[in-house]
Amino acid sequence: MRRNRTRSLVLRLVGALLMAAATFALLLPVIIIVLTAFKPTAEVNAFPPTLAPGTWTLDNFTRIFTELPFARLIGNSFVFAGGVTLCALVFDSLVAYALARIDFAGKRLLLIAIIGTLMIPFQATLIPVYQLVADLGWVNTFAGLIAPRAADAFGIFFLRQFFVSLPQDLDSAARIDGASEWRVFRSIVLPNAVPALLTLGIFTFVNNWNDLLWPLIFTTDAEMGTITSGLTLLTGPGGIIPYGVMMAGSLIAVLPLAILFLLVQRRFIESVATTGLK
């Protein structure tokens, strides 16, 4: 038994080392981004190339803070990405619940129709959506930014798959006790789907936070832009973006996401602990 334990410790160490090597290789581009953000312009294209800056500089960051209404853009990003995420989680989980746990005629067809909407590239519907939002007078408003994404087929499909795989006996007891669908949904299915909801939440948030074309097209007013669309305003001579500045900007833009994920991924582990699985 004891020898087994030592052996397993060695195995664990080797495993962790291998993972670390793989992680480094996978993260090399990210490391480049971080380090380039601190490089002076002259060093970025210098040859021979280097990983770390020779001189560390904050110039790239200063430029972003002076050229962009920074707080405003980050705030807009939170309202936009957060608003879409909240709305989508509510509407998607309702629809997904009905598709997964309530019997009604035409359910399968409805599911296929919903998934079908995922299959048209958004470039094809962009102009009709824009015209609709423009008719509503919602260009340059948060409503116009958020409403078209307040429910989405991806989220419905995603949650439906999870709701379907939750064991049926979880809620049959409650149903026998006469609980309404709403009760079952709220107090049985939702609490058990926390990992799925968190995953979808992160995905929706990240995607909208990083989305470029949508906020660019829907907000002609620079004050209404998001941090991601705002970064496109940074350009250099001849439209060539100084890479250091671009990296610094994206580093700042990605920081809230990284923190968010850090917080949420702890919840993943907790949700495992509390449900007592494994």
Next chain:
Amino acid sequence: MKKSWMSAVALGVVAGVSLAGCSGQGGSGEGSSGGPATLTFWHGYTEADGDVLQSIIDDFNASQEDVKIETEVKTWAVIDDTLLTSLSGGNGPDIVAMPAERLPVYAAKDALKSLDGFYADGENADAINDAAAEMEEVEGSKYGVPTGFVPLSVFYNKALFAEAGVTEFPTTWDEWVATAEKLTIDEDGDGTPEQYGLALADHETVANGVWPSLFYGNGGAIVDGGEAAIDSPENVEALTYWADAVNTGKISPTGLSGIDTDELYSSGKAAMTIGGPWMSFVSADAGIDYGIAAIPAGPVDQASSAIGVSMAVTAQADDAAQAGAEAFFSYFFSPEVAAEWSLGSGWPPLTDDVDPAAVAENPTVAALTEIAPTSRALLPGVVNSSDVLAAMDEATQKALAGGDPAELLAAAQEKIEASLAD
């Protein structure tokens, strides 16, 4: 604004469902009715040139009371990506600036208003440089006015020239290639130089102009009088000449795009690059002591494809807006403003009546003004310019990778004929 019944349903339902709370107050104050006509102007001048343009517009706004121009600065790529959508919803700009080769597409699809009236009797319109005005013509009508027209030129690294003992900048192709060979250094002799004489892009070249310039130099063209002309013997000769210089002389790496050439030059790994006026800033940023020279003369001609930018009035503008825009154009091309813009943008003057002495204080402008007469508009009036340029890029990139120039240009000819016929 018309509201379709769908919109009414959407408004009622979506607001009712939940979004009332989500919607915020967006948009800055709109110009109130009764005041001056307010025009929106999108452009992509984001550097010092943008500041100068803004102050010109401010002065224009202050100079009269009928028109007020509000600018929205975006990048050129963003303008191209969002213009169609915003016009389709009636929220686009009234005036828009764009790379000149994009203008014919929008004009042909009725997105822009004809400016023939302005060219016929607008104040200062007759001062506009003819070669620059040629960019604006589509199917016999003019749809824009130039805001930029500048020849591509060669930027070179003076330190590397001095190291190689080169004192004179070459003036003919043969001298140019010889100089480039001198500046190409392969220290370890492995066949891959550590330093290249020239960074020659073979696709997506700066303003798509590198190969047109070289073809003009040998008396060729891409499209001539509305007909595809890329497979001419002159072009085959020119492409063979350069493919040979790159492949046997190793003067440049292959597979470079315009952006790659800028990078290679800024990293000090290439002694010369073909670029636009902004390369002076790029050089300075990279700590390179640079010189500017005209693209050396080819066997037949000295010519250079121009980087062009145009501004146009969109279909969204009503008659009053168009009149306001034309008033602004007249102001923009008045001699003092034209000189101010030239100095501020770092590009040569766009009108013939600017005194060269007025722009002599900026050495880049002075150098470019000197070579300006060699500049030619890129594919004026060609609606499918992006397809034509893609066909050209494929031929040049494949030729530098070792393909047969005659065959490649013949294939490009076929594709260009097809896209011109569309």
Next chain:
Amino acid sequence: MTATQQRSRPYRPPAPLGGRRRPPGGTRRRTTAALFLGPGLLILALFTGWPMVSALRLSFTDASGFGQEEFVGLDNYSRVFTDPQIVQALGNTALYAVLFTPAAVALALALALLLNRTDLLGRGFFRTALFLPFIVSLAVAAFAWQYLLDPQIGLVNYWLRGAGIRLGNVLQDPVLAMPTVALVAVWKSFGFYMVIFLAGLQDIPGSLYEAAKMDGAGAWRRFASITLPQLANTTTFVVIVALIAALQAFDQIYVLTGGGPYRSTQTVVMEIYESGFKDLDLGFASALSYVLLVITLVLSLLQFLVAGRRAERD
């Protein structure tokens, strides 16, 4: 003032099921279902369904987004199948999907299984670190990759040259460009699929594994007989979503190669973008979009059928 409104026959959003009628059986269920479905479906119908109908109508016209548009029948559709460039783009898209989909799904599943082991040291760190590529915006990631892979001044080439290896210009090589683009896309998206698998793994009751261990099942057997079947719904989802992402490949190609060299990485959605937004040929772009939709639908239904049959067997 406004561009021509695009209007067609009135479109009815899929009616929320049920209603006021009171047929005998299951009325309450249907009313309940309608209440759950109503809000979400309404938003979808308005902002996705309706624009899709608009696009379908446009696909039979020569619309440019403004100005006049004329009905052109099936012209746009026949162009899709006769234009050699489009046919090439369809082939490129298929190649991309074949390169991307299995690699992304397999890498995500493998890493999820590793990260799900409670005995992995530094599990929390790896979870976060491996998710990073997903949250970095693509434009920036593309720069980092270009910078690493640059044949002249790139770090990877510089390091490899030290080891005597010459990689060359992979993004400008007509054979290697597509695999490279697919590799970057796998790198960008595996983190997300990995998290989905992780969430799915947590819904598998631990008791199943305990029981299998008691029966003396080995690790591989436990994976094949518990993990995979229990993950079936998740896997179906990931495969379909990855497939749709592959068939709609655009962003990574737009920023990395722009479709080149020689159109070797030109995909269908690149063509849709170029015809719609560069050539202002919205009618053709819409037709091409619908062709892509049909292809995707058929492939996804196949995947559903396979998954469904497997589920019935179990």
